[in-house]
Amino acid sequence: MTASPKPEAVARDEYEGLVTELVATYERPYRALLLAGVVIFLAFGLREIAIYGDRAGPVLLMRGGFAAGLLLLALLARRFRGEAALWLGVAYLGLFATGICATAALSPNGWVMHALAGLSMLVVAFGPLWPRPRLFVAGTVALLLPPLAMLWLIAAPGPTWLDYVSYLSVAACVAYLLFRLSQGLSIRDYRLRRELLRRADSDALTGVLNRAGWGSRAEQLMDVARQSALPLVMLYLDLDHFKQVNDRYGHATGDEVLERAALAIRSTLREQDLVARLGGEEFVVMLPGASIEQALAVAERIRLRVSEANAAVRITLSGGLAAWDRVESLDDLMHRADLAMIEAKRAGRNRVVAAD
Ligand SMILES: Nc1nc2c(ncn2[C@@H]2O[C@H](COP(=O)(O)OP(=O)(O)OP(=O)(O)O)[C@@H](O)[C@H]2O)c(=O)[nH]1
Structure with a gap:
């Protein structure tokens, strides 16, 4: 039968096919980006511990926690594609961005960097929730600000180039999550469209075609x-x-x-x-x-x-x-x-x- 409820099965097949196609196209480079980001971020933490031995505990907690959170999120995003990954990503980025913003006040050297990174991540995290998608685009543009700020800071005295590499690694991780978020968003749209089409074609009472x-x-x-x-x-x-x-x-x-x-x-x-x-x-x-x-x-x-x-x-x-x-x-x-x-x-x- 070509009649309902079969179209649901067709929609699911097409949806799965779409996801597989998307993942096959973009997954590898973004996963490499995420892993590189996490490794660099952790390596920088080890260097920080070597320099400031007395701050080993908080540094380990902050860096290890963030890296573990990102990896866990990536795993969950693989497991629960689409909407669950989207909401997890939004929640995590929101939390992390708030942390970075708070750190800006305490960071004597890189406060500009921290503030920009935190703010841009906040916009990126909550942009998708905003009814106007332009804000999401603005957030993505804002994400480019931290690397620009790094260039500016490199010219100034203070943190070393390693600090900038560390911050760049955060940007790499966020790029991966952005990919996942956008995937979740487009899949949600796709599913909604399919569902509306299906409903327009089928009889609400019996499920067969109208x-x-x-x-x-x-x-x-x-x-x-x-x-x-x-x-x-x-x-x-x-x-x-x-x-x-x-x-x-x-x-x-x-x-x-x-x-x-x-x-x-x-x-x-x-x-x-x-x-x-x-x-x-x-x-x-x-x-x-x-x-x-x-x-x-x-x-x-x-x-x-x-x-x-x-x-x-x-x-x-x-x-x-x-x-x-x-x-x-x-x-x-x-x-x-x-x-x-x-x-x-x-x-x-x-x-x-x-x-x-
Ligand atoms: N419960 C229910 N009744 C409906 C629905 N759509 C139409 N009807 C009813 O179906 C009935 C159709 O009646 P008729 O067209 O006279 O046909 P019939 O009583 O089956 O008589 P014959 O076709 O001549 O055998 C009407 O009473 C409608 O109100 C629906 O979605 N649900």
Whole structure:
């Protein structure tokens, strides 16, 4: 069946494919950047300990904690792609940036550097949460400020070049996380778009295609049948006296009957068949590659299964079927199947009639 809920599975496959493609393209250089950043950052910490032996504890805690946090985040981002990675990244960068901003006040030598790095990271971290994406772009630009500040500081007396390498390594790590964040964002957009498309095409109650989704897919199947010279049969199905079910058992029970009917129809069809609910208690089915005899057998099976599934309310189904003459339009084919269904109603309901 091409009908829902299959589109969800298709969306998931496409989404996974997209992620794999993205990761394959960018993962390696960014991972190398992250590892290099963490190693340099830690090496600089060892140098700091050698110089300021008395500050070994806080230095180890700060540098080790940050490096471990980044690595853990990278691992989690691998494990929980998309949104979870996004929120983790935002939270972590936000925390870290706040720490750097606080350090700026205590750092006699590199306070400009600390302040810029902290502020730019704050913008980058919380930019994605802002309704205006321009802020996110501004944050990315702001990330370029620390290296610029380094160039400026290199010319001034104070920290050595090793300090700047250390800060650059932070920028490298952040670049990796940015990559992950943007990946999470684009995946979230992609999923939302897919979900909206899926909802626009399917019937909210039964999950099968609605009228909008039916038209384009049915035309596609007809195109394929035209090119491959395969036969094609159309079924028009309508529950009998459905109004009485609503009147007797209530609208909620009526809805359940429709859901069970859709399930019974879908379970009878093959992967390549198409089913839609056109509205009310009317369903249409397209059977590509089926002969009229096979289609009659399928329609009979559907009729029995729909009744069995709704035995408690004793509902029956009338169906009409029409074999495509390879010339007529979709509307004309549906009309002929509809007329056959009306004929089935006239003949006493609970039966399937084939159009001439
Ligand atoms: N529960 C429920 N009822 C619906 C829905 N859509 C349409 N209906 C009802 O379906 C009923 C259709 O009634 P009719 O068109 O008279 O058809 P019928 O009673 O099945 O009679 P025949 O088709 O002649 O056998 C109406 O009472 C609608 O209110 C829905 O989504 N849920």
